[in-house]
Structures are given as structure tokens and as C-alpha cells.
Amino acid sequence: MIYTCTLNPSIDYVMNVDEFKPGDLNRASQTFFYPGGKGINVSRVMARLGVKTIALGFTGGFTGEFVKDFLNKEEINHQFIDTEQNTRVNVKLKSQQESEINGPGPILSSKHQEELMEQIRTLTSEDTLILAGSVPSSLPGDFYITIADMCSKNGTKLAVDTSGKALKELVGRPIYLLKPNHHELGELFNVTIDSMEKAAHYGQKLADQGVQHVIVSMGGDGAVYIGTDQQFYSNVPKGQLKNSVGAGDSVVSGFLASMAQGKSTEEAFRIGVASGSATAFQDDLCTAEDVEELLDEVKISSLIIGGKPNENHRIID
Numbered sequence: 509m510i511y512t513c514t515l516n517p518s519i520d521y522v523m524n525v526d527e528f529k530p531g532d533l534n535r536a537s538q539t540f541f542y543p544g545g546k547g548i549n550v551s552r553v554m555a556r557l558g559v560k561t562i563a564l565g566f567t568g569g570f571t572g573e574f575v576k577d578f579l580n581k582e583e584i585n586h587q588f589i590d591t592e593q594n595t596r597v598n599v600k601l602k603s604q605q606e607s608e609i610n611g612p613g614p615i616l617s618s619k620h621q622e623e624l625m626e627q628i629r630t631l632t633s634e635d636t637l638i639l640a641g642s643v644p645s646s647l648p649g650d651f652y653i654t655i656a657d658m659c660s661k662n663g664t665k666l667a668v669d670t671s672g673k674a675l676k677e678l679v680g681r682p683i684y685l686l687k688p689n690h691h692e693l694g695e696l697f698n699v700t701i702d703s704m705e706k707a708a709h710y711g712q713k714l715a716d717q718g719v720q721h722v723i724v725s726m727g728g729d730g731a732v733y734i735g736t737d738q739q740f741y742s743n744v745p746k747g748q749l750k751n752s753v754g755a756g757d758s759v760v761s762g763f764l765a766s767m768a769q770g771k772s773t774e775e776a777f778r779i780g781v782a783s784g785s786a787t788a789f790q791d792d793l794c795t796a797e798d799v800e801e802l803l804d805e806v807k808i809s810s811l812i813i814g815g816k817p818n819e820n821h822r823i824i825d
């Protein structure tokens with residue numbers, strides 16, 4: 509079974525404001541409420557791509573009820589632990605530019621933590637766990653490490669989409685999939701990643717430290733895949749960027765859904781990128797039809813030809 513784990517879910521309150529003026533009374537032309545949090549987004553997109561998951565994590569209060577009802581309507585299984593505190597509301601302001609204000613999240617006790625660990629302890633080598641999003645500040649800083657160590661002990665495949673300290677501490681552990689964007693990868697190695705070649709170079713460092721599949725997404729500039737013996741570059745389809753919220757989560761979903769369906773790594777990467785762009789071009793997360801429509805525009809090329817770097821991809825010195 510595939511599980512997603514969102515320690516800090518949200519309601520994403522999307523507000524479209526024609527011309528946002530800070531300090532003024534602004535009126536939204538349109539608003540939307542979606543369940544949010546990176547793991548929950550992965551569960552939603554994977555469901556749309558035909559792969560079932562069970563969503564784990566912490567929810568509570570009337571906002572938590574909204575998240576669960578929404579997932580029920582989309583026939584997504586969940587086993588959230590009740591925190592008795594309202595799940596946060598994250599504001600996504602779409603105007604001349606996109607701005608986000610994410611809430612802090614609940615205070616989680618050691619009992620809450622133990623309840624989650626009990627669920628994770630039951631996962632086996634047949635299972636995959638996708639850990640995605642931020643760690644609420646009330647949890648120990650090494651909580652992802654505790655989960656990763658449990659997965660490693662039980663042979664559970666672990667995919668991770670997080671950033672900052674949580675990401676830094678996980679490197680070196682056996683990980684099935686990591687999907688940093690180029691800023692997160694740069695922060696990890698204290699460098700600026702401004703080209704596909706640098707993304708491949710630093711992505712390879714993660715692969716060398718035990719990550720089986722590394723995808724470095726670079727927004728509208730393409731994406732790089734680094735695996736044990738394959739490296740690919742992908743362009744991204746052209747279109748109007750409407751919504752970057754959940755685009756990265758959709759890359760993870762497209763890749764993992766395709767791998768679960770037995771597709772090749774190259775095809776899974778292609779579908780991952782098409783899924784990311786399909787979400788970037790919609791108000792909500794992409795559907796299977798949105799992904800299908802973009803698939804022909806996603807071209808994958810190998811970064812290594814005959815054991816040597818593909819010269820067509822030598823973008824930087």
C-alpha cells in the first residue's frame with residue numbers, strides 16, 4: 509500500500525485579487541477552499557492518476573473536518589490522528605504575483621507522536637511512505653529522522669518532499685525518492701543552482717548518498733532526474749502559469765503513480781513533469797486528462813551518452 513504522511517495539513521484558502529494593494533481594503537474577485545498540505549496533495553493527484561493511497565497525519569477542529577469531508581468526497585482513504593486543535597488555514601493570494609501565508613500548525617504532544625509512530629511501525633517492505641511538507645514546530649526537530657529510521661528497519665520505501673533542516677538531516681539515509689526544487693537543493697549544499705548541469709551535479713551527490721531516485725525541479729526551466737545508472741533532463745510544456753501551489757507535489761505524484769503502475773523510470777519522470785505543469789496551468793490540482801494533454805510536449809533526453817556527459821546539455825562551464 510502507498511501511504512502519504514502530512515504532519516501539518518491545511519485548508520488552502522485561495523484568494524484571487526485583481527490588483528492587490530498592501531495596506532488597503534482589497535476585495536477578492538474569486539475564492540476557493542481546498543484541502544492542503546503536501547502529502548494530501550500527493551494523495552489527491554495519485555487518486556486522479558488511478559493509484560490508491562492512505563493519507564496519514566494530524567487534523568483537528570472544524571477545519572480538519574473540512575479536509576476529511578473533501579477527501580471522503582474524492583474517495584481518498586485517510587487515517588488522521590485527531591489533535592483537537594483546528595487544522596491551520598493557509599492563504600494563497602493570487603494577484604500580480606503569487607503570495608502565500610502559511611499558518612504555524614498545532615501543538616503536538618508526545619501521545620500524538622506515539623500514535624503516529626504506531627501507525628508507521630505497522631508498515632512493511634510491501635509499503636511506500638511519502639513524507640511531505642513542513643514539521644510543526646512543536647515536534648522534535650529530528651522527527652522525520654525517527655520516521656526514516658523506522659522505515660529503514662521495516663524495509664518500507666520512503667519518498668520525501670521537504671526542505672531546510674528536515675531535508676538536511678535525512679540525507680545519508682536510504683531514501684527511495686527525493687524531489688527538491690533547485691532552491692532547496694542549493695540551500696542543502698550552500699550553493700546557487702542556476703543551470704541544469706549544476707542541478708545534475710548536486711543531485712548526483714544525493715544519489716551517491718543513498719537516494720535511489722532524485723528529481724530536481726526547476727520551475728519553468730525544466731527538471732533533472734538522477735538515478736542509480738540513468739540521468740535525464742526534461743523540458744516543461746509551455747502554458748500560462750496559473751497556480752504553483754501543489755505543482756511540486758504533482759511531480760512526486762506523477763512519478764510515484766507511474767512507478768507503481770510498472771512504467772519505466774524515464775516514462776515515470778515524463779509523467780511526473782507533465783503532472784507538475786498540468787497543475788501549474790490549473791486553479792486546482794491536475795486531473796489525468798490534464799496530464800495526458802501535455803504529455804507529448806514533454807521531451808526527455810539523456811544527460812549521459814556512452815558513459816560521457818551529453819555535450820548538447822553542457823549549459824554552464
Ligand SMILES: Nc1ncnc2c1ncn2[C@@H]1O[C@H](COP(=O)(O)OP(=O)(O)OP(=O)(O)O)[C@@H](O)[C@H]1O
Pocket residue numbers: 688689690725726727728729730731744745746747749752753754755756757759780781782783784785786788
Ligand atoms: N512556468 C512553468 N511552466 C511550466 N511548468 C511549470 C512552471 N512552473 C512550474 N512548473 C511545473 O511544476 C513543477 C514543479 O515546479 P517547481 O520546480 O517550482 O517545484 P516546487 O517549488 O516544489 O513547487 P511548489 O510551488 O509546488 O512548492 C515543474 O517541474 C514543472 O513541471
Ligand SMILES: O=P(O)(O)OC[C@@]1(O)O[C@H](CO)[C@@H](O)[C@@H]1O
Pocket residue numbers: 516518520543544545546549598608610640641642643753754755756757
Ligand atoms: O507549510 P508547508 O508544510 O511547507 O507547506 C504547506 C503548503 O504550502 O504546501 C502545499 C503545496 O505544496 C500547500 O497545499 C500547503 O498550503
